[in-house]
Amino acid sequence: MTDAMTMVRRNFAHTRRNPGAIIMTIALPVVLLLLFVGVFGGALRAGFGSSEDYIDYVVAGVLIMAVGYGSTTTALAVNRDITEGVIARFRTMAISRASVLTGHVVGSTVRTLAGAVLVVLVALALGLRLHGGPLGWLAAAGLLALLTIAMTWLGVAAGLAAKTAEGVAPFTLIVQLLPFLSSAFVPPGSMTGALRWFAAHEPFTPIIDTLRALLLGTAIGDRWILAVGWCLALALAGYLWARALFARDPNR
Amino acid sequence: MPSAIAVSGLRKSFGDKVVLDGIDLEVPAGTTFALLGPNGSGKTTTVQILSTLIGASGGTASIAGHDLATEPQAVRGAIGVTGQFSAVDNLLTGEENLILMAALHHLDRAEGRRRTAELLDRFDLVDAAKRLASTYSGGMRRRLDLAMTLIGRPRVIFLDEPTTGLDPRSRRLMWQIVRELVAGGVTIFLTTQQLEEADELADRIAVLDGGKVVAAGTPDELKRGLPGGHVRLMFQEKSDLDAAVRAVEHGSPDDEALTLDVPSDDGVRALRDLLDRLDKAGIEVAGLDVRTPDLEDVFYKLTEKEAAR
Numbered sequence: 001m002t003d004a005m006t007m008v009r010r011n012f013a014h015t016r017r018n019p020g021a022i023i024m025t026i027a028l029p030v031v032l033l034l035l036f037v038g039v040f041g042g043a044l045r046a047g048f049g050s051s052e053d054y055i056d057y058v059v060a061g062v063l064i065m066a067v068g069y070g071s072t073t074t075a076l077a078v079n080r081d082i083t084e085g086v087i088a089r090f091r092t093m094a095i096s097r098a099s100v101l102t103g104h105v106v107g108s109t110v111r112t113l114a115g116a117v118l119v120v121l122v123a124l125a126l127g128l129r130l131h132g133g134p135l136g137w138l139a140a141a142g143l144l145a146l147l148t149i150a151m152t153w154l155g156v157a158a159g160l161a162a163k164t165a166e167g168v169a170p171f172t173l174i175v176q177l178l179p180f181l182s183s184a185f186v187p188p189g190s191m192t193g194a195l196r197w198f199a200a201h202e203p204f205t206p207i208i209d210t211l212r213a214l215l216l217g218t219a220i221g222d223r224w225i226l227a228v229g230w231c232l233a234l235a236l237a238g239y240l241w242a243r244a245l246f247a248r249d250p251n252r
Numbered sequence: 253m254p255s256a257i258a259v260s261g262l263r264k265s266f267g268d269k270v271v272l273d274g275i276d277l278e279v280p281a282g283t284t285f286a287l288l289g290p291n292g293s294g295k296t297t298t299v300q301i302l303s304t305l306i307g308a309s310g311g312t313a314s315i316a317g318h319d320l321a322t323e324p325q326a327v328r329g330a331i332g333v334t335g336q337f338s339a340v341d342n343l344l345t346g347e348e349n350l351i352l353m354a355a356l357h358h359l360d361r362a363e364g365r366r367r368t369a370e371l372l373d374r375f376d377l378v379d380a381a382k383r384l385a386s387t388y389s390g391g392m393r394r395r396l397d398l399a400m401t402l403i404g405r406p407r408v409i410f411l412d413e414p415t416t417g418l419d420p421r422s423r424r425l426m427w428q429i430v431r432e433l434v435a436g437g438v439t440i441f442l443t444t445q446q447l448e449e450a451d452e453l454a455d456r457i458a459v460l461d462g463g464k465v466v467a468a469g470t471p472d473e474l475k476r477g478l479p480g481g482h483v484r485l486m487f488q489e490k491s492d493l494d495a496a497v498r499a500v501e502h503g504s505p506d507d508e509a510l511t512l513d514v515p516s517d518d519g520v521r522a523l524r525d526l527l528d529r530l531d532k533a534g535i536e537v538a539g540l541d542v543r544t545p546d547l548e549d550v551f552y553k554l555t556e557k558e559a560a561r
Contacts, residue, residue: 014343017343085339091304092305
């Protein structure tokens with residue numbers, strides 16, 4: 001535990017030194033929010049009926065994008081650690097083996113959730129109406145944290161798997177594209193053919209729908225079971241993948 | 253003396269590529285051992301295995317009395333690793349790197365700060381302490397790297413090509429530090445492709461080539477394994493050279509350079525006899541050069557043999 005805490009402190013020191021990580025995880029989601037509300041909001045509002053403001057709809061999607069950016073940043077940071085050889089040094093020391101990965105996961109989760117809070121605050125200033133109530137908001141925060149941990153472990157694994165920083169690109173692409181092909185920005189019902197089917201069935205859609213319902217206080221139904229299930233499955237997959245990659249011989 | 257490092261039949265292959273083909277090594281505590289070899293001979297792989305970074309495919313090893321395979325964590329507690337594949341944290345300052353190491357060695361805060369200040373001073377990094385490691389020069393990085401290794405007071409230190417790419421001054425400084433460590437009772441295991449470095453620092457040397465130890469011993473023993481050196485005689489006139497060839501019998505002349513190489517067991521008496529003989533024959537010698545075999549000769553002779561097979 002002490003070693004993991006040391007590694008978390010190391011991660012925070014990195015964040016202070018690395019403006020890129022701050023922009024990517026904290027400022028970019030806010031920019032995205034402003035972009036969607038300000039640029040696309042007017043045009044998209046037509047499809048949402050008069051009573052519903054687009055900002056209410058889009059905020060959950062922007063939060064998911066923030067989680068995606070956070071996991072991408074983690075993948076790059078882990079990749080830097082492994083290619084520069086710092087991890088090799090840690091491995092030859094009598095410390096808790098996975099503590100360096102734990103440090104990345106905890107650090108990244110805190111960063112991402114800080115970004116999420118900022119998104120919600122800015123959205124509130126822009127007219128977001130949260131009717132979910134304290135319990136709903138708490139549940140939303142919990143779900144978002146769970147998703148963040150899941151995506152961060154996947155990011156750690158992607159960072160370990162890539163031989164160079166460029167090798168992280170496929171992960172980045174998937175993580176940043178999937179929300180667009182979900183219910184994040186427009187309802188899947190408005191999409192065409194195969195895309196509609198894909199958007200309705202990919203993991204992000206139930207997660208985003210549940211998050212949105214919890215925040216806004218609309219009906220949830222039983223989609224939340226699927227949402228939590230996906231989060232747990234992704235977290236487990238990411239963790240096991242990362243653990244397997246970390247255990248292998250580093251040079252082949 | 254107890255062994256700090258004992259290696260027996262160590263093997264490593266990646267797929268069907270054999271990198272280490274059964275090597276045996278023995279390093280007494282408090283001595284410096286150099287593993288010498290060309291690129292790709294398996295030096296770094298050996299260090300990676302002995303420092304617990306990767307597993308061996310066969311053989312046994314013990315470090316500081318702990319078995320590598322069954323007590324890796326105890327081995328890690330006794331060793332420090334510096335070099336090519338391990339590194340410093342570029343996004344931290346030199347000082348923060350050292351404090352990080354202190355925290356990972358579970359030193360309390362005050363002790364960690366004290367050790368950090370001491371090592372910054374000893375490694376001439378005080379002025380750079382607050383700068384990010386990414387801004388350091390090669391020599392500074394290598395010094396910081398070694399300082400980080402020393403935070404935990406390791407008993408056995410692995411230095412993987414510690415001076416590769418350093419300028420001569422930084423290299424001298426590194427050598428100086430290594431000598432001080434050994435004087436303090438630490439065991440050093442270093443890899444190098446520079447013969448001079450092995451000759452300068454090591455008590456014992458093993459020459460690694462193609463995954464095998466092709467020779468081992470003290471630097472002197474290795475040099476002795478070679479046929480003796482020779483004396484090179486230099487002449488002004490071709491006639492003197494020809495006369496010398498007749499007088500000496502088994503020299504190898506060079507008509508262009510007007511020199512004659514005479515084999516010699518590098519004893520003073522043999523040299524005096526040679527000069528006496530030339531004197532009696534009335535031959536004018538313009539200059540002479542006594543050449544003893546150095547490690548370079550040893551190295552080329554050994555690795556040539558391997559390459560020829």
